[in-house]
Amino acid sequence: MDQSFEIPxxxxxxxxxxxxxxxxxxxxxxxxxxxFFDNPVITSCSHTFCSLCIRRCLSTEGKCPACRSSDQxxxxxxNWAVQELVDAFKLARPNVLDLARRENVRLAKxxxxxxxxxxxxxxxNQVEEQELQxxxxxxxxxxxxxxxxxxxxxxxxxxxxxxxxxxxxxxxDEEYMPEDGLVACPICFRKMKEEAVFPHLNVHQQEEEAxxxxxxxxxxxxxxxxxxxxxxxxxxKQPERLPAINYSILKDNALRKKLRDLGIPDWGQKQLLQxxxxxxxxxxxxxxxxxxxxxxRVLLQELDxxxxxxxxxxxxxxxxxxxxxxxxxxxxxxxxxxxxxxxFKRLIANARxxxxxxxxxxxxxxxxxxxxxxxxxxxxxxxxxxxxxRVELSPDTDANHVIDLSG
Amino acid sequence: MASSxxxxxxxxxxxxxxxxxxxxxxxxxxxxxDMFYWEALIQGPEETPFEGGxxxxxLKFPRDYPLSPPTMKFIGGGVWHPNVYPxxxxxISILHPPGDDPNHYEHASERWSPIQSVEKxxxxxxxxxxxxxxxxxxxxxxxxxxxxRRPEYEQKVRDEVKKGLGL
Numbered sequence: 001m002d003q004s005f006e007i008p009x010x011x012x013x014x015x016x017x018x019x020x021x022x023x024x025x026x027x028x029x030x031x032x033x034x035x036f037f038d039n040p041v042i043t044s045c046s047h048t049f050c051s052l053c054i055r056r057c058l059s060t061e062g063k064c065p066a067c068r069s070s071d072q073x074x075x076x077x078x079n080w081a082v083q084e085l086v087d088a089f090k091l092a093r094p095n096v097l098d099l100a101r102r103e104n105v106r107l108a109k110x111x112x113x114x115x116x117x118x119x120x121x122x123x124x125n126q127v128e129e130q131e132l133q134x135x136x137x138x139x140x141x142x143x144x145x146x147x148x149x150x151x152x153x154x155x156x157x158x159x160x161x162x163x164x165x166x167x168x169x170x171x172x173d174e175e176y177m178p179e180d181g182l183v184a185c186p187i188c189f190r191k192m193k194e195e196a197v198f199p200h201l202n203v204h205q206q207e208e209e210a211x212x213x214x215x216x217x218x219x220x221x222x223x224x225x226x227x228x229x230x231x232x233x234x235x236x237k238q239p240e241r242l243p244a245i246n247y248s249i250l251k252d253n254a255l256r257k258k259l260r261d262l263g264i265p266d267w268g269q270k271q272l273l274q275x276x277x278x279x280x281x282x283x284x285x286x287x288x289x290x291x292x293x294x295x296x297r298v299l300l301q302e303l304d305x306x307x308x309x310x311x312x313x314x315x316x317x318x319x320x321x322x323x324x325x326x327x328x329x330x331x332x333x334x335x336x337x338x339x340x341x342x343x344f345k346r347l348i349a350n351a352r353x354x355x356x357x358x359x360x361x362x363x364x365x366x367x368x369x370x371x372x373x374x375x376x377x378x379x380x381x382x383x384x385x386x387x388x389x390r391v392e393l394s395p396d397t398d399a400n401h402v403i404d405l406s407g
Numbered sequence: 408m409a410s411s412x413x414x415x416x417x418x419x420x421x422x423x424x425x426x427x428x429x430x431x432x433x434x435x436x437x438x439x440x441d442m443f444y445w446e447a448l449i450q451g452p453e454e455t456p457f458e459g460g461x462x463x464x465x466l467k468f469p470r471d472y473p474l475s476p477p478t479m480k481f482i483g484g485g486v487w488h489p490n491v492y493p494x495x496x497x498x499i500s501i502l503h504p505p506g507d508d509p510n511h512y513e514h515a516s517e518r519w520s521p522i523q524s525v526e527k528x529x530x531x532x533x534x535x536x537x538x539x540x541x542x543x544x545x546x547x548x549x550x551x552x553x554x555x556r557r558p559e560y561e562q563k564v565r566d567e568v569k570k571g572l573g574l
Contacts, residue, residue, distance in 0.1 A: 011426040031522040034419035065521040309411030310470045
């Protein structure tokens with residue numbers, strides 16, 4: 001997951017002459033997800049979050065995460081001004097950051113001109129600084145225009161090299177899926193010809209023993225097709241919000257039917273059905289707060305990500321979630337042992353290694369992979385322990401010792 | 408692999424902590440294949456018996472982070488403190504979800520909320536080392552010693568720190 005260090009972040013400004021932009025950028029980011037506000041909404045206690053983030057918080061706890069006063073989803077209001085601030089800042093960010101980094105390099109070198117900047121640069125490298133300033137210079141006089149016109153005017157006026165950047169930064173990428181005549185399976189999203197979908201769905205049906213009535217499928221599928229086509233053009237009317245359900249008064253089957261009617265997967269125990277419905281309701285209603293709502297197909301993909309990371313298909317990459325899954329009634333022991341065969345072997349191998357290593361663990365040695373994927377940073381010398389057993393500190397911290405914490 | 412909300416947020420926190428670490432604190436995932444398991448190093452706060460010590464801890468994050476808090480446990484033992492269980496698990500209000508207050512002593516405002524962060528947890532733990540809260544001792548013996556025989560408590564902590572450093 002090397003891309004983790006590519007993520008833009010407010011700390012990007014810290015090592016530039018524009019370090020004061022770090023708190024500025026922080027304030028344009030949601031405190032829950034730490035990303036730029038996405039469809040920001042304001043609570044009745046005047047705190048702003050991404051629509052989806054605050055909906056998830058409220059459906060878990062019913063309280064504002066910032067001040068803990070009680071709030072309801074119904075009271076959330078869109079915060080367009082913040083959305084425009086974020087969009088405009090995201091547009092300007094790459095150029096400003098690039099400029100600031102170059103300035104940094106120049107200051108460090110103490111030279112007037114730099115031919116080859118040492119830092120990793122993007123395509124806009126070759127663009128002369130004068131040209132880079134173009135969008136900045138033009139920014140006066142279009143403050144009152146809407147975001148749409150900013151986008152289009154920026155594209156017209158900026159140099160062509162920057163255009164790919166602008167597209168890259170757009171958060172709506174997913175919406176403009178190429179219309180290749182293929183449709184996605186509503187369960188696994190594999191693309192296929194339309195007539196292949198129904199036979200394909202039978203495969204899923206066999207995989208999950210959850211009863212699924214065939215008559216419901218055409219309706220939900222028709223819906224899918226309609227929305228995906230609409231997604232290409234701007235929808236003429238806002239999608240309708242989903243109401244909350246009082247799960248306690250619904251029997252399993254009634255809830256299952258509700259999920260089926262919504263066109264989302266309906267398998268699993270009641271608790272999973274509830275959680276899936278809540279997530280879908282949050283995804284759906286947050287999408288209603290968007291200026292350009294995503295198609296249902298995209299939302300279903302997002303639900304699928306949830307399913308795989310937190311829902312019924314959540315993998316079990318770490319030991320402390322294991323027990324919950326093993327305890328589940330629908331736990332499939334054979335599949336489990338097939339999937340985790342390698343893990344078991346690795347654990348056994350590790351355990352054998354460890355008992356041998358205990359004898360040697362007093363010998364100081366730097367863990368080779370301790371800081372392997374870090375960005376080079378001057379004061380970041382404290383290596384992280386790899387197996388929790390050894391900790392090595394660099395000479396510039398006050399304790400220049402190798403500590404053995406295993407014994 | 409599609410990354411979840413939790414993973415993205417943890418990436419952000421990791422980047423923030425490694426580019427702009429608070430003094431005396433280092434933290435990050437043990438392996439970048441599993442963002443849900445971190446290790447942290449905390450320096451003992453100055454002018455306390457923990458001064459000079461470096462304490463390693465593991466942090467485990469739930470799948471629905473940041474809606475639920477992580478758990479934190481000192482590894483390698485040797486943290487003699489009223490709010491640290493003998494097995495190393497840290498008991499501090501910021502690690503407790505607001506809905507769950509078995510002891511009825513914590514204010515909701517001190518407890519976990521999705522806008523808290525690893526950084527804030529580690530800073531809280533550092534100040535916990537300096538100022539124990541003996542209202543809800545996790546280690547009753549340590550709490551008693553801290554309350555009634557302070558010099559003995561401090562000496563024991565200093566000894567543990569020295570032992571931890573291999574002196």
